[in-house]
Amino acid sequence: MNEENIEKLAHEWITAPADKIDIESEYFCQTRDVFEARNNRTPETLIKGGIDKSLAYIIYAMSGELGNNSFDHNLGNWPDIPGAFFAFDYDGKNGCLIIADRGIGVLNSLRKALPNLKDDKEALEIAFTKKISSRVLENRGNGLKFIKSNVLEKNLFLQFISGKAQVSLNHEMKLSETENPIKGCLAILKF
Amino acid sequence: MKIEIKKYGDKLVSRPSGREAFLAMESYILKDLPKNESIEIDFSGVKALTPSWADEVITKIAEKFENVKLLNTENATVQATLKTLREYSDLKI
Numbered sequence: 001m002n003e004e005n006i007e008k009l010a011h012e013w014i015t016a017p018a019d020k021i022d023i024e025s026e027y028f029c030q031t032r033d034v035f036e037a038r039n040n041r042t043p044e045t046l047i048k049g050g051i052d053k054s055l056a057y058i059i060y061a062m063s064g065e066l067g068n069n070s071f072d073h074n075l076g077n078w079p080d081i082p083g084a085f086f087a088f089d090y091d092g093k094n095g096c097l098i099i100a101d102r103g104i105g106v107l108n109s110l111r112k113a114l115p116n117l118k119d120d121k122e123a124l125e126i127a128f129t130k131k132i133s134s135r136v137l138e139n140r141g142n143g144l145k146f147i148k149s150n151v152l153e154k155n156l157f158l159q160f161i162s163g164k165a166q167v168s169l170n171h172e173m174k175l176s177e178t179e180n181p182i183k184g185c186l187a188i189l190k191f
Numbered sequence: 192m193k194i195e196i197k198k199y200g201d202k203l204v205s206r207p208s209g210r211e212a213f214l215a216m217e218s219y220i221l222k223d224l225p226k227n228e229s230i231e232i233d234f235s236g237v238k239a240l241t242p243s244w245a246d247e248v249i250t251k252i253a254e255k256f257e258n259v260k261l262l263n264t265e266n267a268t269v270q271a272t273l274k275t276l277r278e279y280s281d282l283k284i
Contacts, residue, residue, distance in 0.1 A: 032205065040202060043239065054267045057239040061268040064204030072206060072243075131279045142242040146275040153271070162239050 003096040005011035006087040007188065010098045014182050018080035018102075029139040030083040032071040038086060039063050042097075051191075058150055059097060059191055062086070063184045066099040066187045074103035079183065095191045103184040106162040120163030127174055128167055129159075148173065192222065192228055193262075194252075197236035204239065209247030221255070230256045235263035242275045249273075250282050255282070259284050 001009070004145045009027065022028065029035035042063055046056040047102035063086075070084040081102050103109075107123035113132060117123050126132055127144045144160075151169045158169040162185045166178040196203070199212040224230075230252060234240070253259050261284060264270060276282035 032207070036205060039204070043202075057266070057268050058271065060202070061204065061239045061241045061271070064239070065243060068205045068243055142246065142275050142279045145279050146242045146271060149275060150271055187234075 001087070002091070003094070005059065006089055006096060006098055008185075010085050010100045010186060010188075011180075013085045014100045014102060014184060015185055019103055021081050023081070023083075025085075027085050028083055028086040029067070032068065033062050035071070035084055035086055036064075036068045036161050038106060039067055042088060046088075046090055046095065049095075050092050051090060051095065055154060055191065058154060059095075059189070062147050062150055062189060063097055063099065066189075069143050070099065070101035070103060070185065073109040074101060074184075077104055078102070079104065090191075097189045097191070098187065100182075100186040101184045105184055120165035121175055121177065124160070124162060124165045125168050128169075128173060151189075154191075159186075159188045161186045192224060193231040193233055194220065195233050195235070196240075196248075197234075199248075201236055201238045203237065203244040204241045206247055209244035212244075213248045214252055221252070224256070226255070227257050229258045229260070231260045231262055233262040234266060234269045237266055237269060239268045240272045241264070241268070242272050242280070245272045245276060246280055248274060249268040249284075250280055253282055253284050254258075 012110060043056040043060040046059060047053055067084055067086060079102065085100040089095060106127050107117060107120045110126060111117050111121045128148050147158065148169060160167045161178050161182055164177055164181040166176055168174045232249060232252065264273060
């Protein structure tokens, strides 16, 4: 499936009513184990497609952080459908990797640790730039900073949407309101 | 004491699998070692590492022991992970 189609499918998956979700889809990972098993094939598939080996493992590590975040921050708290949408495409020149979840989103997740957060925008800014974790019992949570650092260093592009806010990241980070708010998180990585 | 990270896998991504690795290390190889024991963490053979996995293992080893050295850290994901942990997780090595 090409880039445009997986983006469309991800948007449909994250915005559809819960009873319309195709949980049989090959892109749906209901548990972390399913996500891990599918993601585990990512670097070899990309390398076979001709991508630089070092970049393939960086993309795999970023994908691992994004997908595991979905499960780390939503376990036991999924509003409707538990799990993550995961798909990628590489045509030998350009690639796109998408991870989406219908979870509680960055704002609700961070509010457990920072109850005074005012909106989605502030939550995303903190998630991408400040030392903090929303899992109250863990003073950790560096996945999005790791992703930001790799996007900047490898000249990649990331669009990350949660609630009403979005981050666009390549050589700089732009924070804005999105026209299409979502519940949960949607990450689109282009390489 | 040398810890060969590749013995725990060559793609080291999730926090739960990092936790499991650290529990195994604590039970079998780190048990009863004094705080000043020299610990070498060898990353040779590792294909991918993330901050989530490393935070459960490398950060904890660095908190537990005074003399920790990192070996063979050339892999790009290992470099990027260590950079993130030094910047955001108080990793001092």
